[in-house]
Amino acid sequence: MREYDISVIKGDGIGPEIVREAVKVLETAGKKFGFHLDLTDIYLGGASIDKFGVPLTEETVETAKKSDAVLMGSIGGDAKTSPWYRLEPSKRPEAGLLGIRKALGLFANLRPAWLYDELKSACPLKEEAADKGFDLLIMRELTGGLYFGKRQTLVQDGQLVATDTLTYSESEIRRIAVKAFDIARKRRNKVTLVDKANVLDSSRLWRKVTSEVAEGYPDVTYSWMLVDNCAMQLVRDPSQFDVVLTENMFGDILSDEASMITGSIGMLPSASLNETKFGLYEPSHGSAPDIAGKDIANPLATILSAAMLLRYSLDEDEAADAVEEAVRKVLKDGYRTGDIYTEGTTKVGTRQMGDLVAERV
Numbered sequence: 001m002r003e004y005d006i007s008v009i010k011g012d013g014i015g016p017e018i019v020r021e022a023v024k025v026l027e028t029a030g031k032k033f034g035f036h037l038d039l040t041d042i043y044l045g046g047a048s049i050d051k052f053g054v055p056l057t058e059e060t061v062e063t064a065k066k067s068d069a070v071l072m073g074s075i076g077g078d079a080k081t082s083p084w085y086r087l088e089p090s091k092r093p094e095a096g097l098l099g100i101r102k103a104l105g106l107f108a109n110l111r112p113a114w115l116y117d118e119l120k121s122a123c124p125l126k127e128e129a130a131d132k133g134f135d136l137l138i139m140r141e142l143t144g145g146l147y148f149g150k151r152q153t154l155v156q157d158g159q160l161v162a163t164d165t166l167t168y169s170e171s172e173i174r175r176i177a178v179k180a181f182d183i184a185r186k187r188r189n190k191v192t193l194v195d196k197a198n199v200l201d202s203s204r205l206w207r208k209v210t211s212e213v214a215e216g217y218p219d220v221t222y223s224w225m226l227v228d229n230c231a232m233q234l235v236r237d238p239s240q241f242d243v244v245l246t247e248n249m250f251g252d253i254l255s256d257e258a259s260m261i262t263g264s265i266g267m268l269p270s271a272s273l274n275e276t277k278f279g280l281y282e283p284s285h286g287s288a289p290d291i292a293g294k295d296i297a298n299p300l301a302t303i304l305s306a307a308m309l310l311r312y313s314l315d316e317d318e319a320a321d322a323v324e325e326a327v328r329k330v331l332k333d334g335y336r337t338g339d340i341y342t343e344g345t346t347k348v349g350t351r352q353m354g355d356l357v358a359e360r361v
């Protein structure tokens with residue numbers, strides 16, 4: 001029996017209920033495909049603040065590092081009402097998320113977005129764009145740029161002045177560009193670098209380094225696009241994209257946009273990888289505290305994240321295929337959570353959706 005150590009971060013809001021369903025599906029896949037998962041709960045974000053007073057502990061980092069992969073729900077609370085947001089920014093839930101990404105060296109964030117035939121009617125795009133369908137992957141740099149640059153707020157000439165800095169080195173760009181081109185070879189051999197090279201020095205460096213990397217991949221079509229144009233093209237004709245390579249902040253924004261055109265932000269998985277096979281897997285959506293504990297959240301993004309975990313960290317490709325296929329079947333059989341519900345389909349809750357997928361694995 002193959003054995004794997006998986007760290008589990010249930011997270012905040014809807015996190016615990018969607019992770020519970022993903023674990024259910026993983027364990028079912030293990031029974032079917034002959035592996036066993038050793039699960040260890042670790043804490044991050046709001047749950048960690050409640051337990052330890054800080055959003056990320058050394059113990060969480062150490063346990064995560066020792067495991068084969070980390071499965072995570074979403075973290076964070078309602079910024080208006082939650083006491084976590086009365087803490088200074090560096091002690092809030094999100095700081096824990098940024099901290100663990102950095103501590104584990106998870107520089108490559110893969111956010112795939114594709115349109116299921118069954119969800120075409122939920123796609124907010126024009127019919128001709130939806131009919132064409134799309135299957136793209138945003139490769140977001142995750143440990144550099146504005147998120148991790150020097151920042152400060154100070155008083156200058158009698159008023160507050162705030163500064164954030166956007167810094168990238170050649171090596172930071174090269175390592176993710178290489179990953180983007182490698183992954184493009186397993187998909188449709190196309191990489192679009194998205195930047196703001198008409199304004200930013202950092203973007204000009206991204207173009208220079210990525211163009212150098214591209215020379216080593218003559219079989220991959222390489223082009224670049226300005227980020228404002230990309231935001232527009234994503235809603236005009238997303239079928240033109242395969243791998244979209246971009247820096248941290250642009251990737252944050254574009255990946256929310258890409259998820260919405262799939263019909264629901266509740267459908268999109270993500271993987272954050274370092275140089276080895278180790279990765280952290282989480283849904284692209286947030287913790288939706290307003291619907292937490294009501295058994296209405298869509299667990300499919302987390303279940304699909306678990307499939308990515310099987311594929312990228314455990315090399316259990318067959319099991320990953322089975323999970324993805326099971327999700328497709330559930331949709332085909334007409335089951336929907338509230339966020340993707342349309343007339344004529346069957347509305348189910350979080351737990352039942354997990355059961356339905358597990359049955360089909």
Ligand code: IPM
Pocket residue numbers: 076094097252284
């Ligand atoms: C994401 C989230 C995070 C980010 C927040 C919660 C800090 O929006 O994973 O996309 O901006 O990276």
Ligand code: MG
Pocket residue numbers: 252253256
């Ligand atoms: Mg985001």
